[in-house]
Structure formats: structure tokens, C-alpha cells
Amino acid sequence: MTVERDGRGGRDRLVERGEDGGRGEDGERLQEVADGVFVCVRPDGGWCLNNSGLIVSGGQAALVDTAATEPRARRLRAAVLDTAGVAPRTVVSTHSHGDHTFGNHVFPEAVVVGQERARAEMALAGLHLTGLWPEVEWGEVRLVLPEVTFAERLTLHVGSTVAELIHPGPAHTAGDTVVWLPGEQVLFTGDVVLSGVTPFCPMGSVAGSLRAVAALRSLGARTVVPGHGPVGGPELLDATEGYLTLVQRLAREGAAAGLTPLEAARAADLGPYAGWIDAERLVPNLHRAYGEERGEAVGDPAQMSALFAEMTEFHGGLPACHA
Numbered sequence: 001m002t003v004e005r006d007g008r009g010g011r012d013r014l015v016e017r018g019e020d021g022g023r024g025e026d027g028e029r030l031q032e033v034a035d036g037v038f039v040c041v042r043p044d045g046g047w048c049l050n051n052s053g054l055i056v057s058g059g060q061a062a063l064v065d066t067a068a069t070e071p072r073a074r075r076l077r078a079a080v081l082d083t084a085g086v087a088p089r090t091v092v093s094t095h096s097h098g099d100h101t102f103g104n105h106v107f108p109e110a111v112v113v114g115q116e117r118a119r120a121e122m123a124l125a126g127l128h129l130t131g132l133w134p135e136v137e138w139g140e141v142r143l144v145l146p147e148v149t150f151a152e153r154l155t156l157h158v159g160s161t162v163a164e165l166i167h168p169g170p171a172h173t174a175g176d177t178v179v180w181l182p183g184e185q186v187l188f189t190g191d192v193v194l195s196g197v198t199p200f201c202p203m204g205s206v207a208g209s210l211r212a213v214a215a216l217r218s219l220g221a222r223t224v225v226p227g228h229g230p231v232g233g234p235e236l237l238d239a240t241e242g243y244l245t246l247v248q249r250l251a252r253e254g255a256a257a258g259l260t261p262l263e264a265a266r267a268a269d270l271g272p273y274a275g276w277i278d279a280e281r282l283v284p285n286l287h288r289a290y291g292e293e294r295g296e297a298v299g300d301p302a303q304m305s306a307l308f309a310e311m312t313e314f315h316g317g318l319p320a321c322h323a
Helices: 071-085 098-106 116-125 128-132 207-215 237-255 262-268 281-291 299-313
Strands: 003-005 013-014 030-036 037-039 054-059 060-064 090-092 112-113 146-148 153-158 161-166 178-179 186-188 223-225
Touching: 013 112, 037 071, 054 071, 054 161, 060 153, 060 161, 071 146, 098 128, 112 116, 116 146, 116 299, 146 153, 186 237, 186 299, 207 237, 207 262, 207 281, 237 262, 237 281, 262 281, 262 299
Parallel strands: 060 090, 090 112, 112 146, 186 223
Antiparallel strands: 003 013, 030 037, 037 054, 054 060, 153 161, 161 178, 178 186
């Protein structure tokens, strides 16, 4: 094990080294980002490679998001038990998507908490995600819905650590939760904010995501833990805002020129965001931004199959998933 400087996030992180000197990505490694606050960062942050968080205080533990596959979730459980010494009493699901929730079932001691719309979205989607990439070794994943739901805010006490669960409004999805630790100045954003990874808003709102980012900035976080990609600071909020503002501009210009979202995506210059992982998400993001130009507030999950197919066409094949 060694400490390595991450070029994108600019922070030190723990990296497991294999015998060949490469990264040992099969293990779930927890990095301490504040006193009693840990993060599992799963490189490279692409499709279904989400981050998880662990809060430990006073002999208690809470987990923020699990993992996409049963094998990863079980390795995460082992790492959590090794670090915390106890199983988490609470699992917070930051939103409905399976990469953040399919591992809930390997923490049977925990009460699962989520925003009320996230529970409904999870029930509606079921295990649909597994059908998009059938070659992935999902394991025996099963759905565990939030048992405790909230509308706008909920306070969670983990020993002496206070965690504020906040619904920032429709953003990545209609039922997002961010977890704010005011004492530690650590913010878990879920997929409202990503790091070096392209945002994905077709089930939520581009405009809503921008409002959410502005609200998150006002919290004054020192450490920002994105849903995917390396841990960073407030600069991650700025980058997300910049990308989403560009998507809105491309949508306005594309609509005015009579272009479809797919045509607008093909003609787009993403500038500083061109190198972000999973750039093909521009197509569904533009669909959502076009819809907002027509006055539609939130994306329709029923449209996702068609949007995924169009995104795949733009990409030239099925996007890679290394879950």
C-alpha cells in the first residue's frame, strides 16, 4: 500500500499495488478524508463504478451508498467491518440507480434511508440495469428499498457526528440525496456532482442540477465526495456547473437551428469537458435540456430505453461497463 498523488483531484489517496506494480482494483479500499470519515473510490468512475462513504463515530457506523455488483458489495462489507469494527446501522442511498443501491442487501443489519421519490424510482426500475450489460458478473443482487424516507431534510446522528441528509430538488434524478457533515465540512454529493466524469441528467433536470450545485456551494464544504471519480473540493462544483451551462447553451442553439439532440451532440465542441469519461452522455443530457426548453421540468424514466439506444448509436457501440 502506498500514498499516491491524484492528478485530477489534487489530493493524496491510498492505492493498492499488485505484484505487477499496477493498481489492485479488486479490493475495496477506504481512504480517510476527515476524522472518522472514509471514502471508497472506484477507478475510473465510469459506468457503474460509483463511490461509497463510511462515517464512524462512538462505536457506530453509517454507510453512504453501496455498489453495483454482489462481489463488490461483499468486498465493501469486509472493508467496512475492518475499518469500523462494527456493521453500519444505517445505509443512505443517495438515489435510485443500481450502482449505488444493488449492494444494500449485503448489509442486512442496516436501515436503508432515501428520499421518498428514490424509493418509488427503485421499485419501478427493479433490476433493469443488469439487462443493459448482461456480461457483467452482477452476482445474486436483489432489491432492498429504503425503509425510512424523507421529503426535504433528515438529520442522522452517528455517535457524535451529525449528518444532514438534504434533497436538493430534481437534479441527477427526481429523488437525490446529498449527505452534509457540517462538523467535518465533508459533502457526499451522490451523482449530483461527478469528478472528471460526465454528468447524467435524463431522469432528472439540467436546470435543477444547476440550482442544486448553487445550493451545495452555499454549504461551504471543504471536501467534496462525488458520486463517481476522485475526491476533490469546491472546484468540482464549479466544473459541474460549467458543463451543465454548456449543455443548456448547446440545447438552445441546437433547437434554434432545427437540430435534433443527436445532431447537436455530433456537432458540439465540448471544450474543457471533452476528455471527461463517458462523454456520450451528452446525447441524453441534450434531450433533457431540449425538454426543458419546451417547459418540461423533469425527465420521464419511461424514455430511458430509447435515450440509451440513441446514446449507444452516438458512441458507436455499447458504452463500456467494468462493474
